[in-house]
Amino acid sequence: MASINSEDLFKNIISHAKEYGFIFQSSEIYDGLSAVYDYGQNGAELKKNIREFWWKAMVQMNENIVGIDASIFMHPTTWKASGHVDAFNDPLVDNKDSKKRYRADVLIEDHVAKIEGKILKEVEKARGRFGDAFDEAQFRTTNPRVVENQQKIDAINTRFKAALEANDLEEVRQIIIDLEIVCPISGTRNWTEVRQFNLMFSTQIGSVSEEASTIYLRPETAQGIFVNFLNVQKTGRMKIPFGIAQTGKAFRNEIVARQFIFRMREFEQMEMQFFIKPGTEMEWYKYWKETRMRWHRSLGFPEGKQRFHDHLKLAHYANAACDIEFEFPFGFKELEGIHSRTDFDLGNHEKFSGKKLQYFDPELNQSYVPYVLETSIGLDRMFLAILSESYAEEKLEDGSERVVLRIPPFLAPVKCAVMPLVKKDGLPEKAREIMDRIKYDHNCFYEEKDNIGKRYRRQDAIGTPFCITVDHETLVDNAVTIRYRDTMLQERIPIEQVENILNEKVDMRAALRKLN
Numbered sequence: 001m002a003s004i005n006s007e008d009l010f011k012n013i014i015s016h017a018k019e020y021g022f023i024f025q026s027s028e029i030y031d032g033l034s035a036v037y038d039y040g041q042n043g044a045e046l047k048k049n050i051r052e053f054w055w056k057a058m059v060q061m062n063e064n065i066v067g068i069d070a071s072i073f074m075h076p077t078t079w080k081a082s083g084h085v086d087a088f089n090d091p092l093v094d095n096k097d098s099k100k101r102y103r104a105d106v107l108i109e110d111h112v113a114k115i116e117g118k119i120l121k122e123v124e125k126a127r128g129r130f131g132d133a134f135d136e137a138q139f140r141t142t143n144p145r146v147v148e149n150q151q152k153i154d155a156i157n158t159r160f161k162a163a164l165e166a167n168d169l170e171e172v173r174q175i176i177i178d179l180e181i182v183c184p185i186s187g188t189r190n191w192t193e194v195r196q197f198n199l200m201f202s203t204q205i206g207s208v209s210e211e212a213s214t215i216y217l218r219p220e221t222a223q224g225i226f227v228n229f230l231n232v233q234k235t236g237r238m239k240i241p242f243g244i245a246q247t248g249k250a251f252r253n254e255i256v257a258r259q260f261i262f263r264m265r266e267f268e269q270m271e272m273q274f275f276i277k278p279g280t281e282m283e284w285y286k287y288w289k290e291t292r293m294r295w296h297r298s299l300g301f302p303e304g305k306q307r308f309h310d311h312l313k314l315a316h317y318a319n320a321a322c323d324i325e326f327e328f329p330f331g332f333k334e335l336e337g338i339h340s341r342t343d344f345d346l347g348n349h350e351k352f353s354g355k356k357l358q359y360f361d362p363e364l365n366q367s368y369v370p371y372v373l374e375t376s377i378g379l380d381r382m383f384l385a386i387l388s389e390s391y392a393e394e395k396l397e398d399g400s401e402r403v404v405l406r407i408p409p410f411l412a413p414v415k416c417a418v419m420p421l422v423k424k425d426g427l428p429e430k431a432r433e434i435m436d437r438i439k440y441d442h443n444c445f446y447e448e449k450d451n452i453g454k455r456y457r458r459q460d461a462i463g464t465p466f467c468i469t470v471d472h473e474t475l476v477d478n479a480v481t482i483r484y485r486d487t488m489l490q491e492r493i494p495i496e497q498v499e500n501i502l503n504e505k506v507d508m509r510a511a512l513r514k515l516n
Helices: 006-019 041-060 077-081 104-133 136-142 144-165 169-178 222-226 229-235 281-297 344-353 379-390 427-438 452-462 495-505 508-513
Strands: 023-025 037-039 065-067 089-094 101-103 195-198 202-205 213-216 242-251 266-276 306-310 320-328 331-342 359-361 366-368 371-378 391-395 401-405 416-420 444-446 466-470 479-484 490-494
Touching: 006 023, 006 379, 006 391, 037 041, 041 065, 041 242, 041 266, 041 379, 041 508, 077 344, 089 104, 089 169, 101 104, 104 136, 104 144, 104 169, 104 331, 136 144, 144 169, 222 242, 222 266, 222 344, 222 371, 229 242, 266 281, 266 379, 281 306, 281 320, 281 331, 281 371, 306 331, 320 379, 331 344, 331 379, 344 371, 371 379, 379 391, 401 452, 416 427, 416 452, 427 444, 427 466, 427 495, 452 466, 466 495, 479 495, 490 495
Parallel strands: 065 242, 416 444, 416 466
Antiparallel strands: 023 037, 089 101, 089 195, 202 213, 242 266, 266 371, 306 320, 320 331, 331 371, 359 366, 391 401, 466 479, 479 490
């Protein structure tokens, strides 16, 4: 790929996503709605495939995990019990000169990330110098510049964590000032006080406004699982440990919503709550960390693109928490959260509802409120990670250029394009025969407009892994040319092999088997 800076790369990805039918600005004909996006024809297919891969890996492959689909609207007391009414806030700060608003915690985290970047540069320079003999762990503890920068990071994190845990917003502001963090727009350090903003959307339910009751659009899908814990456990005759999974829309009134679909006001989550015996949470926390990282790596991302990041400040419900972060064009950011939620959720719902939410353990011959281990991933963020990692601008041997999306074939929105070489001589009819045979198993695309080179480029740009071309020879030898997206190599295959080759190369089952 040609050398391009991260900011320009990200702009190119956003532009490409619109041009090729992946993502559009919501209500664009009315000048759009901030931080709300629509998925186009190719985006909807890719999103569906990611969701299906997660669901199969989480539910279908695990006998003790089942899936549900809970309502977006829930009884308002749900959100009191969950802590969202009182504690679902972001610390925000404004720059008085640019009038731009920022999340105070993100400003500090980005500052720390820049120092981490300096450390990584030193590490990579040393790796290049010493080659196979390089001992990274020793280098990190002995190199003066690395040690000094790591001490800076540790000091910031210690101070920041203490401020967050004490909810000391003045100290958070002081950290921003002491670190000399400037507004990216104005370049000044003229900051307001830090304030907390609740992120929930509220609305009314009821036919007459006077009788209406305030309810909330759910800010997460997890609570729909917790309030259905007993329903699922009893009807499914589930034994601990067991999990309940669901995917669905969630809504947060993000005041600072930037970076395309990374942070939106309406988004989709894929969550699984795993119910366990109290005291076993740390072993299950370790298990689900490893299991979820294996799922991410099965997508074929390069080594070093994902990492674990332990939370500095634990949420009010957690006794252990980490993120799986992905290196987006704008840096390492959270992709999935893994949290040990203790018995906070079921315990609080039991208290607020007055109903027992306990599990009778036949082995112990006693009832208890189970602990919960959560895995929670943003589907839109996963979509953006795959789009970012698969996007490539290439200069070819003949001097021409192409943009290609190297999406894993089993996730690609279109699996195969079928193309007659020309629009005459019986080639379109033969191509249609092939299309009619394979469309029952795969989302395929038929195209006969423009020359074959332009058609290949269009399919590369949407990530279609295979193109089948019908030419005049096909009518003689009953064979077609299959072209591979990633290598652009072409080979001749008999028509009767097309279905088997496609089924083998785009089969999601092969990716699922890697998870065992």
